[in-house]
Amino acid sequence: MFKSLDLSLIVEFILMFYRDKPIDWLLDHILWVKVCNPEKDAKHCDRQKANLRIRFKPSLFQHVGTHSSLAGKIQKLKDKDFGKQALRKEHVNPPAEVSTSLKTYQHFTLEKAYLREDFFWAFTPAAGDFIRFRFFQPLRLERFFFRSGNIEHPEDKLFNTSVEVLPFDNPQSDKEALQEGRSATLRYPRSPDGYLQIGELEQVGGWGWEAGLGWGLGATAQCCPPPGSFYKGVAEGEVDPAFGPLEALRLSIQTDSPVWVILSEIFLKKAD
Secondary structure (H helix, E strand, C coil): CCCHHHHHHHHHHHHHHCCCHHHHHHHHHHHHHHHHHCCCCHHHHHHHHHHHHHHCCCCCCCCHHHCCCCCCCCHHHHHHCCCCCCCCCEECCCCCCEEEEECECCCCCCHHHHCCCCCEEEECCCCCCCCEEEEEEEEEEEEEEECCCCHHHHCCCCCCCCEEEEEEEHHHHHHHHHHHCCHHHHHHHHHCCCCCCCCCCCEEEEEEEEEECEEECCCCCCCCCCCCEECCEEEEEECCHHHHCCEEEEECCCCCCCCCCCEEEEEEECCC
16 A cells, blocks of 8 residues: 555556566565665665565455466465454554563564554463553543454463553542542552552352452352453453543453463543
């Protein structure tokens, strides 16, 4: 895909040489003319072109048929990614500083995942690890959605991980809540550093979810995971308006995990 500003140049270039070479070759030549230095080697040229060329998977376009524009040639190539399910889903998220205690695998950074450029991939999480989104300006969130794992690595999911929020100016928020008769923020478990864990359910006996321990059998086990925790690799829910503006949102890992983790979808929806 090209910017509309460059279309006139591209059309003129193709009209000049389409009888000599296939169009896909000409598109590569355009990049060579624009960014490559004849005095540099081929590796330098490839790096320069890579800065402009964005590789999207799965492919959006695929050559149809077997006939090539080159005389006598049969074209049987097919992009191996064409038609596959996307490895991630993109959303527009509010501006934020992202950070994590997890060790990132290769170039699959959290920043790229949040900016819709790639998915986040990290080595095995341990209890106490976190993924944090600190907003540049305090804001109200309406809801959140996180999906871990993807089609190629479905087992690389987050387990026993809670969603936590950090309200702006915590002491004042609690004071106002009490004054207005709304002590909503006080019923959420609070961490030592001021984060509130989203979600609370009635505790029942038997097999279920136990805070801090995950699935288990015990008197304090809950019937199902809290709304603010990951279940089958997904965490989603609404953010209580009583929290007011938020400074940050954090994913806190409660127990050691036996597998790596992929975060393939991040969606933080601002309140209107």
